[in-house]
Amino acid sequence: MNREQLCQLKELMALEFTALELHLYLDTHPTDQRALMDYNSVVQQLTIARQRYQERYGPITYGEPSAYPWQWINEPWPWEICYE
């Protein structure tokens, strides 16, 4: 995986983590309007980032379009990436 892809992947990981952290918080604070606004804004950024990443590098989850040949099985898999 080249530098640029790794950089974009890490960005995506960070955004999705932010969304998850707010998601868990909202499970026990469902009426916190400020947290909900933060969540919705992060999810909006995440949707755009994920779309952009997948257009360049192929699907990272199910239900996403693929170029030919079937891109899902392209290496590296998550445990094969050098993250340093």
Add this chain to the structure above:
Amino acid sequence: MWVYEKKLQYPAKVGRANLQMAKYLITQYGGPDGELAAALRYLTQRYNMPTPQAKGILTDIGTEEMAHLEIIATLVFKLMERATVDEIKRAGLGGYYADHDKSLFYVNGDGVPWTAAYIQAKGDPVADLHEDMAAEEKARATYQWLIDLSDDPDLNDTLKFLREREIVHFQRFGETLQIVQEYIDCKKVY
């Protein structure tokens, strides 16, 4: 249902191959306070939870623990990847190698296989949530001991992330317990 995402939750970093650490770390894969136990415990307890918050948090934390299981697997895989049989023997992993070669398996640091006896689902939401809070504290302590055992700053960065997650999960379970407790008290009044 569940859907796989082809990425880790957090970068699994390893500074150098270190079999001794692989031997210790595998307890968070298949040990008593590890990520498999956590995921399976929460995901099976959720069915009898009385409030929507509790059903949600057990589903979501249970799912996040699966992501942590994948991070631990990646760390162990990387620590062992290029090891020779001789190095494996010297790290005390000869018995593991005989049974599994370098594949990932659900055991603790001493090779004891995972068992469902590590976890419980009591049907009593207050008892279950107390178990979950204790489980998070035990997992946090395990990550602390692993950090103490390791001198690899890259590995420790990933372990510190996982340690922090246990603190957040403990907090969320505590809030859930309070919500459930209030729900039960409220039901008794009417």
